[in-house]
Amino acid sequence: MRSLERDPAEATSMIDLIQPLANRLDTLFAEPLFRILLLAAILLAHFGLRLTFYNRLNSMGWKRATIKRIEKIAFAETWITPFVLGWIFFHPILSWLRGEARLEVLPVGVLAYAAFCLVMGGLFGFLWLLWRPIWKIQHVSAKRDVQVHDVSKQTGLTLARTRKCRWAAKLPMNQIFEMAVEQIELPVVGLPEKLDGYKIAHLSDIHLTGQVAPDFTAHAVSIATDWSPDLIALTGDIVDKQPCVAWLHGLFSPARAKDGCYFVLGNHDTRVSDPDVVRDRMTDAGWIDVGGKIETVSLRSLECQLLGNEWPWFTRPNDPFISDESIDFRLCLSHSPDQFDWCRRNGVDLMLAGHTHGGQGQLPLAGPILSPSWHGSRWASGDFYRSPTTLHVSRGLSGVHLLRIRCRPELSLITLRCPGS
Template identity: 55%
Template sequence: MTPTLAWIAALAVLAGHFGLMLSSYNRINGFGWPRKNIKRCTKVMFAFTVIGPPVAIAVWRGFFADWIGGNADLRSIPIPLAIYAGLCLMAWPLLGIPWLYFRPILGIESVKVKRQIEIVPVQQMVTHRLALTAKCKFESRLPINQVFELSIDQIELPVVGLPPALDGYRIAHLSDIHLTGDIHPDFAGYVVQRATQWAPHLMALTGDIIDKQPCIDWLGQIFAPARARDGCYFVLGNHDTRIADSWQTREAMDRAGWTDLGSRGLSRKLGGVEALIIGNEHPWFQRPTIDPDSGEPFRLLLSHSPDQFEWARRHNVTLMLAGHTHGGQGRLPIAGPLLSPSFHGSRYASGDFYRAPTTMHVTRGLAGTHLIRINCRPELSLLTLRAVPSPQPA
């Protein structure tokens, strides 16, 4: 093997190594494991991602010297190294091709929507300083960080199978509030205020409301002003398990006038149409038990994670709303997001999707425990539903 081919092979293995670790990181965060277990796994994976290659070079430095010099052949590769190098090379077709196939720019499974975007520098709209901690003050000043640049997206969303009476129905969709104490509650309060001013028929909050116990006292002032004709509904997410007793969050939201949909379905009339509004907090809480064939003309699912898309399809959900993935927290030009805590990787990191019979909207959410957003502004989704007989591909 020539030195040039040896270098190409080594770089291909190295790229496969990073791809394999990135894919594993995304998917391990889709499990409902205790937080401490996931943290341990991700720390080990991060260390292996960074330290693994130089350690391998140090252990088998003689082989690598011969390899890069073009003096080694395949039969001389140490067995552990050969096995892992094979896995890294297999990652190219097995993980790389699906990753490329579902890039946002290609629009696979995406729904074409009309979108009007208003960018609001929230710090200029409130009286208090939004950054409360030294960490937040430093990171929010970084020129690439959009953490306080709210994107208010008014979206006309085509929904296959939507009853004609619900054409024009308005849903304000919020997600991933992540009250950690780093950001002043005025940020989330402003978002709720803007959502209410839009006069939605229904308001939906899809989880990860709170991360730290003292922030429970903020829930009333943030969410009590919310108003929607057909009610305000919420589910919890994985970060809501960080509170010692999640019922404290549920009870505080109930006092604020919001309806807990956790692990159940509620029959309601929306715009004069019989509807079933469902909450799915799996895998962190119990899944609801729903009859797939009870025959409501409209089924609305609030799910923290887009990983429940297949569940929604099996249960004949018309429209599913989700968050959790933060739009990837950062998005590359053309390639889009890389990080996304989902069994699907970054496939459903944000946007609008259709797989019969379900249309799904995934919002980028409002905040996070990581306080940097790159090309990925926090999002308030204002959805106007439109009845269509068939999907509208992007």
């Protein structure tokens, strides 16, 4: 059996690889101030890589208990690793920061980890900067008219049902009850002329947890219906808590649209004992379940397909059944924007999604950081185009996290437009 001890040749090879880099860093960062900045960059990369892992972890279709267990371990490791290394090697690090020693005073393993953080952190950091909303890469320029509804003040109702929610609502800058009703003129490449001006009310991420009164959702459904849309779409995460299933009929049965109201489920709908009960209650309320299905519908006398993509938590349509050349327009309701490439492969013209909540909070200029997506915060919210698919991602109406900073809940009232019309 091979010895568990490191082969001396392997250790020498690693030293030969790390040592020149350490010597170069010593030369480039000779001044104490520069060394402090280098250490700060390493720490920033360490935390950035953990954030990257967190975003990808929460895009997986694994069981919630598994994800939460890994999440807790990862969170602990995020803080323990730099603390332990700092504690053990405090004096060598301090001597290096003061310019009194070279990096060779630190073990090769520590230097290797620091190099890993700098290289991988630099790579992911570059990609993160590249997809910031300020650069508008792959973004669609859509005209928006935004009206902010302070729902609690406008309805005169107390929306916070629990002490936790009342406390959260009082936090400075928290916008959980400031609903942004966004009327969007969305240009869609490949849109048939007959569908120019077609109106879709898009709701997402209702998150009935019992923390927020159902009146908040009822207000959104009422506004969407009063807008007289041609179609209403709901893209998942409807119920989190079993008792709230009883609210569904009363909340969603008043919704009306000329061509119908359609829905799919999301990952949080797996938290009730039987997600099929959610489907049944929504169907009883007059909504059409397209989860994992293909519905051929007539929209303004055009033959169109409505696709429901609930992957990776439930199902999505089989690719071979989608390629019908007689179809004039394809609309996909997907809970996660991660299905963007799937829609592109299948010739979807317009994809509506949610799930990412706009990042739950957004920094000035930099935009969102947190986003449960395999692509991080790249498609956290907004309008995007990658041939042949236009994607609209809603920030959603609510969430289990009772905090929204510079990221208001969103009700999207979308009017489809032919580009250049």
